[in-house]
Amino acid sequence: MKKDIFIALLFIGGLTACNDSDNEQPENLESVNIFVCSNELEVPNTLGYPATNFSQIKLSEVKTGDAQPVTLTQTYDYEAGRIAGFTSLQKFATGGKSFEIENMNNVVYENHKVIITDEINNVSTYTLNDKGYAVSCVRQETNGKVRSYTFNYLTNTAGKHFLKNITEILNGDRIYSTINIDYNNYRALRITQQVDVYEQTYIASTPADNEIANTSEIPFLFLTELYPLSFHATAIYGKLLGDTYNTLITQLAPEENTESNETTTYSYSLDQRSIITSxxxxxxxxxxxxxRTVNYTIE
Incomplete structure (x- = not known):
């Protein structure tokens, strides 16, 4: 599978059980789920909304293909822990000339709402719960199409939310796509994507001998690029659609891959702060x- 598009918390032992945000009853999860459960050194968030402890997260990569190489830089800016804006910059050369294409997302906060407008005036309006997480979204596109979304979460004992389901309804009349994330396996997430009549399940995992603490607070890149979550990257990086996992995922494979033998392995380089650099x-x-190589600058 080749994809052409894409105060820190230290993971230690002593993880606690998690609760389902839908009914606040204990879910049948492993008591030490490495992706979503709280730890003893967690720093309380006093802001009253999901916050990122950096002012900027920047991703940069060179995309190659049949055309000239394109350098893509994606920048997420934060103010007071909240997503403040997103900028995408493409640089390439052709015919002896250099070109740049810049696109921006504008973010506006209202009472229990966040409105994100992209460069061609597609408008996504997120409705937030009292904790600051999106429970629904209406995306009005310039071509007249309306996409509606609902979001469900798993909530841990520290009050953090982890995205469990996204459902997309087109033009108000039918479910077109969903993503469901099953956290029950101790060291693996079971991610099921359904688009129209197509369905595919992936297993995202971290072996016991290769755990890397997600002190960078970055989302799993595969998920941000998986339809329909690909329409919500700015919201994901703003933690409007849930908090980031405690550990970085190091392997992904389709559940049924006997024919392709497909497996993706992830490798991370970290600086002296244990923050990802590539x-x-x-x-x-x-x-x-x-x-595929993606470089990170996190400040």
Whole structure:
């Protein structure tokens, strides 16, 4: 599978059980789920909304293909822990000339609402719960299409929310796509994507001997690029759609991959702060190898 598009918390032992945000009753989860459960050193969030402890997260990569290489830089800016804006910059050269294409997302906060407008005036209006997480969204596109979304979460004992489901309804009349994330497996997330009549399940995991604390507070890049979550990247980076996992995922594979033998392995480089500086994904599928590199600047 080749994809052409894409105060820190230290993970230690002593993780606690989690609760389902829908009914606040204990869910049948492993008591030490490494992705979503709280730890003894967690720093309380006193802001009253999901916050990111950085002022900027920047991703940069060079995309190659049949055309000239394109350098894509995606920048998420934060103010007081909240997403303040997003900028996408593409740089490329052709015919002896250099070109730049810049697109921006504007973010406006209202009472229990966040309105994100992209460069072509598609408007996504998120309705938030009392904790600051989105429970629904209406996306009005310039072509007249209306997409409606609902979101459900798993909530841990520290009050953090982790996205469990997104459902997309087109033009108010039918469910077109969903993503469901099952946290029951101790060291693996079971991610099921359904689009129209197509369905695919992926297993995202971290082996016991390869745990990396997600002190960078970055979302799993695969999820941010998976439809329909791909329409909500700014909201994801703003934690409007849930908090980031305690650990970084190091392997992904389709649940049924006997024919392709497809597996993607993730490798991370960290600085002296244990903050990510680069990310590589190595994919093997149908006997072919693919490599993707994304550089991070987090301040």
């Amino acid at each position: 990310y590589k994904e190595f994919t093997k599928s149908y006997g072919k190898d693919y490599v």
